[in-house]
Every structure is written in C-alpha cells, then in structure tokens.
Amino acid sequence: MDAHLRAGIAIFNAGGYHTAHDAWEEYWLGLDSGTDDERFLHGLIQYTAAVHHARDGNWAGATGLADSALEYLGSLPAQYRGVEVESIRSSLRRLRDDPEVIERRRPLALTHRGEALAPEDLDxxxxxxxxxxxxxxxxxxxxxxxxxxxxxxxxxxxxxxxxxxxxxxxxxxxxxxxxxxxxxxxxxxxxxxxxxxxxxxxxxxxxxxxxxx
Incomplete structure (x- = not known):
C-alpha cells in the first residue's frame, strides 16, 4: 500500500489534484468495503476530488465532496499509515465552509511519515x-x-x-x-x-x- 500511497501524495503535491486519485484507486478497489484502509483511501480520493472541483469553481461539488471525505476519514486516528489525517480533516472543514479559500491558499501539502513528498522522493x-x-x-x-x-x-x-x-x-x-x-x-x-x-x-x-x- 505504501507505494500507491506515496505515489498519489507526490502527484498531489506537484499539482496533479485530479490525477492523484488514479494512483490510489487501483489499490482501493481491491479492498474490502468498510475497512480502515478502504475508508482511508476513499477519503483521500474524495479529498482530491473536492480540491479539483474547488479549483474549477464548482463550489457545490467541492463542498459536497468535502463533507463526504470527512465522513470517510472521521473515524480514523489523527495519524494513519504515516499520514496526518487530522490535518486533512482540518483542511476539509475549511474547504467545506469556504470553498473559495482555494483561490487564496494552496491546498494542504500532504505528508507521509513527516515528509511532504515530491516526485523526486519516490523509489x-x-x-x-x-x-x-x-x-x-x-x-x-x-x-x-x-x-x-x-x-x-x-x-x-x-x-x-x-x-x-x-x-x-x-x-x-x-x-x-x-x-x-x-x-x-x-x-x-x-x-x-x-x-x-x-x-x-x-x-x-x-x-x-x-x-x-
């Protein structure tokens, strides 16, 4: 799972907000529904979709997806699989309450084990x-x-x-x-x-x- 997770994070941090979910989706589709891993990746996929829609000015789509992502990530601990889930939840709440924030502030840089990954960091x-x-x-x-x-x-x-x-x-x-x-x-x-x-x-x-x- 780590390789898929790190790939998607690096793509997201490089600005590929729509493409990032493709790195996670293949692995996510093979998981049993309702498991922590499935909810975790589902929440990340929804998060990237919310950011993508907000950047396109689709405020209703962004807020709906932010709410959905919060539901998937809501039961997970503050840190999960090396990712700062609570930081993502905070970012999602800001996006849900004010989707136009995306025009004033770059999306949260995702980290894995404390590192904000870039493509150059991937094995x-x-x-x-x-x-x-x-x-x-x-x-x-x-x-x-x-x-x-x-x-x-x-x-x-x-x-x-x-x-x-x-x-x-x-x-x-x-x-x-x-x-x-x-x-x-x-x-x-x-x-x-x-x-x-x-x-x-x-x-x-x-x-x-x-x-x-």
Whole structure:
C-alpha cells in the first residue's frame, strides 16, 4: 500500500489534484468495503476530488465532496499509515465552509511519515505507479506499462538472457517521465523508441536459448 500511497501524495503535491486519485484507486478497489484502509483511501480520493472541483469553481461539488471525505476519514486516528489525517480533516472543514479559500491558499501539502513528498522522493515502485497514473491521463498507459515492465526487469536482473540491459536506458526515462513534466512528451517519445528497440531485440533472439534452438 505504501507505494500507491506515496505515489498519489507526490502527484498531489506537484499539482496533479485530479490525477492523484488514479494512483490510489487501483489499490482501493481491491479492498474490502468498510475497512480502515478502504475508508482511508476513499477519503483521500474524495479529498482530491473536492480540491479539483474547488479549483474549477464548482463550489457545490467541492463542498459536497468535502463533507463526504470527512465522513470517510472521521473515524480514523489523527495519524494513519504515516499520514496526518487530522490535518486533512482540518483542511476539509475549511474547504467545506469556504470553498473559495482555494483561490487564496494552496491546498494542504500532504505528508507521509513527516515528509511532504515530491516526485523526486519516490523509489522505483512508487515512481512506476505514478508514471502509469500520469500516462492514463495522456493516453500513454500502454507505453508506460511496457516501459515499467522493462525497467523492472533491468532493475531486478530478471530479463531473459540476451533481452535485458545491464545499463538500462529505460529506467532513468521512467523516472524522468514522472519528475520532468515540462519534457514529458519528449520523454514519452524516447521511451517508445527504446521499448520498440527492446522488443525488436527480443524478437531477433527468440528461440535461440531454447533447448532445441
């Protein structure tokens, strides 16, 4: 859960108020309804939606979602899973009572274990989750699914003989995709080129390492 949690927090703190929930939603959908973890992530998702609507000037939507988020987070302790839940509840109350506050003040920076996370703070697993969440908004989810799979093989040394890279070109680009929004389109093109080359290389050596090859 930590990787999904940290990915969403970093995206949120970087201004991706709508995209952040995608990093949490995949994990949240697999949880049993009514558990503390389910209510926690549901509340965070509602919080990001409330902020998103407030920034769009949809005051009624923002206040309704803030109320809903408070219900989900209401029974949790002040700190849960390393997150300052009480600070989020306070932010939600301000947003509910005065949704236009979003025009005067940046949303609360979310923290995990006392750290206000930025994309640069994420390890590979959290970065991969963040990359796929960001890619979904850009229609590049298939590309990033391929890229993170190749990067994971290189990182873990699990690529089949002749198919991996000891000096991975894909791994740093996955990090750049998350960390460098100004050049995300360029990074995506580079990832596509390297993934295509990787697939072509795999096709070239297909069968060479089979016993009958």
């Amino acid at each position: 590979f697993e959290a970065t991969a989750i963040a990359a796929e969440a960001l890619a979904e908004r850009r229609g590049e989810e298939d590309l990033l699914d391929r890229a993170t799979s190749y990067a994971r093989e290189d990182l873990d040394g699990t690529a089949e003989p002749g198919r991996g890279e000891t000096d991975s070109r894909i791994l740093p680009l996955v990090f750049d995709y998350v960390r460098d929004p100004d050049h995300r389109s360029l990074v995506a093109r580079r990832l596509e080129q390297h993934c295509d080359r990787r697939q072509a290389k795999a096709d070239d050596v297909a069968g060479l390492f089979d016993p009958e090859g």
